[in-house]
Amino acid sequence: MKPIRPLLGIIAAIALNTAAAAPGIAIDYQASVLASASSGSFSPYMIGSWRNGLTNGRNGAILDVSATKKLDLSKRFSWSAAIELAAGHTTSSAYELYHDATWTSRDYRPAALALQQAYLTLKYRQVFLTAGQKNSISYFVNPTVSSGDLARSNNARGLPGVEAGFLDFVDIPLTHGWVQIDGAIAYNKFTDSSYRRQQFNYYNDLLATGLLYTYKRVHFRSNPAKPFSATIGMQMGGQFGGHTLWYDRGHIYREQTHPAKLRDFIDMLIPMEGNGDGFYKGSSLGTIDLKLRYRLKNGDELTAYLQNPWEDGSGLGKFNGFDGLWGIAYHSPRRGIITDAAIEWLDFTNQSGPIPWQPADYPGCTQINATSGGDNYFNNDMYGAYANYGMSIGTPFLVAPVYNLDGTPMFAHNMARGIHAAVAGAIGPDIDWRLIYSYQQAWGMGRLPSPRSYSNNSAMAEAAWRANTLLHGLSVGAQLAFDTGSLRGNNFGLSITLRYSGVLTLK
Numbered sequence: 001m002k003p004i005r006p007l008l009g010i011i012a013a014i015a016l017n018t019a020a021a022a023p024g025i026a027i028d029y030q031a032s033v034l035a036s037a038s039s040g041s042f043s044p045y046m047i048g049s050w051r052n053g054l055t056n057g058r059n060g061a062i063l064d065v066s067a068t069k070k071l072d073l074s075k076r077f078s079w080s081a082a083i084e085l086a087a088g089h090t091t092s093s094a095y096e097l098y099h100d101a102t103w104t105s106r107d108y109r110p111a112a113l114a115l116q117q118a119y120l121t122l123k124y125r126q127v128f129l130t131a132g133q134k135n136s137i138s139y140f141v142n143p144t145v146s147s148g149d150l151a152r153s154n155n156a157r158g159l160p161g162v163e164a165g166f167l168d169f170v171d172i173p174l175t176h177g178w179v180q181i182d183g184a185i186a187y188n189k190f191t192d193s194s195y196r197r198q199q200f201n202y203y204n205d206l207l208a209t210g211l212l213y214t215y216k217r218v219h220f221r222s223n224p225a226k227p228f229s230a231t232i233g234m235q236m237g238g239q240f241g242g243h244t245l246w247y248d249r250g251h252i253y254r255e256q257t258h259p260a261k262l263r264d265f266i267d268m269l270i271p272m273e274g275n276g277d278g279f280y281k282g283s284s285l286g287t288i289d290l291k292l293r294y295r296l297k298n299g300d301e302l303t304a305y306l307q308n309p310w311e312d313g314s315g316l317g318k319f320n321g322f323d324g325l326w327g328i329a330y331h332s333p334r335r336g337i338i339t340d341a342a343i344e345w346l347d348f349t350n351q352s353g354p355i356p357w358q359p360a361d362y363p364g365c366t367q368i369n370a371t372s373g374g375d376n377y378f379n380n381d382m383y384g385a386y387a388n389y390g391m392s393i394g395t396p397f398l399v400a401p402v403y404n405l406d407g408t409p410m411f412a413h414n415m416a417r418g419i420h421a422a423v424a425g426a427i428g429p430d431i432d433w434r435l436i437y438s439y440q441q442a443w444g445m446g447r448l449p450s451p452r453s454y455s456n457n458s459a460m461a462e463a464a465w466r467a468n469t470l471l472h473g474l475s476v477g478a479q480l481a482f483d484t485g486s487l488r489g490n491n492f493g494l495s496i497t498l499r500y501s502g503v504l505t506l507k
Contacts, residue, residue: 025069030501032064034088040491041093042403044481046436046460047495049396050143052116052135053157053389056402057090057109064116071123073167082134084117096407098203098250108198117158126170133160136393139182139217140235140289141305142329145342145422147438148395150307150325151235151287152215156391159213161188169221177225183218183233187265190242192389199390201407203250208384208409211242212260214268214282219289231291237393238268239383240282258282258382283380285394286310288318303329311375314352320375321350325395338425346397347417351375351446376446378411385410397440399488413454413487416442430466435459442487456487464497473502 036043038058048056055062066084092109119132135158138149148155165184172179193209200207219233241260245252267281291305307325310316315323327344352375359365378386378398386393390402392411397420399413418440426432437459444450460481467474477497484490 025506027504027506028068028070028501029504030064030066030068030499032497032499033061034064034495034497035061036493036495038491038493040483040489040493041405042491043495044460044483044491044493045396045438045456045458045488046481047479047493050148050154052154053391054086054116055088055090055110056391057093060088060090062086062088062090066117071121071128071167073123076125078123080121080123082117082119084115085113086116087113093402093405095199095405096201098201098407101250106198108195114157118160123167126167128165128167130163131161134158134163139219140231140287140291140307141325141327142331142340142342144424144434145329145340145436146327147325147344147346147397147420148392149235149287150309150394151217151237151285153392153394153396155396156388156393159188159190159388161186161213163187163215165217169219169224178223180221180224181218182221184216185269186213186215188213188215190239190388195389196384196409199401199404199407200409202247203407204247205409206244206246206381206384208239208242208244208382211239211383214238214240214265216269227295229293231289231293233289234286235289236284236286237386238282238284239380239386240264240268242383244382244384256382283383283386284311285378285380285386286315287324288316299333301331303327303331305329309348309377311377312352315375320352322347323350323377335426335429337427338423340425341423342421344420345417346395346420346440348377348398348446349415349417349443351377351415374447377414379414379445387411397438399442403488410445413442413444413450415444415446415449416440418456430468432464434462436462440487454485454487456483456485458483458488471500473500475499475501 034055036047036055038044040058042048042058043056054064064086066082068082069080071080072078089112090110092107094105094107097104097106115133117134119130119134121128121130136152136154137143138153141149143154163184163186166182169180169182171177172181190211190213196207196209215237217235219231221231222229241258243257246254288308288310291303293301293303295301305327308318309324314320325344325346327342329342332339359367385401387401390400392398392400398411398416401409401411404412418438420438422436424434439457441453441455443453460479462479464475464477467476479495482492
């Protein structure tokens with residue numbers, strides 16, 4: 001990522017010159033204290049998820065502070081910047097470790113000080129360029145009530161890198177506003193190699209470190225001013241570069257360093273065959289997205305949506321049955337008892353079938369026909385799990401590697417299906433609330449099924465109070481959640497958040 005450094009210097013110089021000439025700069029600042037306690041090895045699923053990797057420890061207290069200068073969308077040229085730091089203490093997790101022909105354990109505790117965000121964004125008209133580390137959000141599902149975008153959600157910590165694209169949907173010329181486009185492309189670097197080494201069991205599977213990441217999305221939307229509109233598009237995430245060690249019964253049987261030259265960055269734009277043996281350069285995990293939205297006369301909206309996962313041609317051709325995220329959602333632009341609601345069905349049990357057939361895998365084979373299948377969602381045989389610091393970059397619905405105390409670096413139960421339901425609203429001008437429930441049944445990995453099924457029930461009740469009557473800018477939030485079942489274990493937890501926010505104007 002060294003070629004990025006000169007670009008960062010240029011962007012910083014432009015931003016500083018702009019700041020010096022501005023009559024006043026509004027800085028939104030925020031300080032939060034988050035305390036949580038749980039009866040399980042980790043926080044319940046719904047307390048540890050959707051926080052950009054801030055916390056999932058059993059017990060702990062974290063101070064999170066941030067300062068943000070927002071974009072001015074009314075200006076042709078604008079810039080924004082932010083920095084966010086988290087400091088605190090959480091209980092450690094003991095991961096199994098194979099060493100000197102014996103099994104032991106190793107404690108892992110998140111760093112006492114972590115950089116959550118540090119980025120700079122330049123905007124010209126409707127185009128943006130961001131450099132640095134920024135939290136991810138979903139551009140397709142509603143993060144308030146959805147289980148999470150399959151490809152990129154607000155679950156894991158953001159990755160440092162560079163991203164460019166459109167700020168929002170823009171009209172396509174000559175369509176007179178009837179067709180709009182939105183999209184972005186990003187290149188990032190994983191910084192979790194130390195975590196991966198500490199979580200890995202060094203007995204079987206693979207250890208991938210020093211990886212790079214790329215993300216692309218493009219969506220088309222019909223005229224949103226009309227009562228009915230449709231959105232269709234694709235997302236794609238990919239890992240490449242880095243170094244991989246493969247283990248079998250405690251011994252390294254294979255080692256490979258993956259190239260990360262300019263040509264490799266170009267090849268990752270579109271998956272390309274890498275070594276002529278039928279394999280593709282880097283890993284790929286994406287979605288085909290479809291959304292149908294209808295606006296009622298009072299402004300409320302009803303939405304039906306589908307995210308179809310894919311890793312190769314079998315998923316792109318929809319040969320994976322009903323796999324995907326199927327959802328129906330409601331949204332009201334007005335504060336009221338119910339402002340958002342969603343119910344989703346998630347299914348990952350087909351995975352394009354269990355048996356792939358590639359003639360190139362068998363030297364001397366005279367068969368020319370190939371069968372595309374054998375997907376292994378969110379896992380890759382060369383680059384490992386689709387996760388950052390053990391947390392899923394996409395949906396948190398599947399149990400992420402961070403929860404595998406046996407040191408398995410993969411999504412151990414990606415062959416799963418279940419339901420997710422959520423409702424959110426407001427009571428008066430100062431109280432927000434949310435209820436979430438999910439049920440899941442899992443059968444191990446797509447290529448390594450478990451001999452029995454595992455199930456899980458999870459639920460969370462959340463309330464937040466804007467305590468402006470006590471102190472302007474103060475808010476108090478609480479989450480009460482539990483897991484029960486054989487998949488995530490029996491956990492009960494409570495999380496309390498005190499937050500103070502304000503605006504500082506720099507002259």
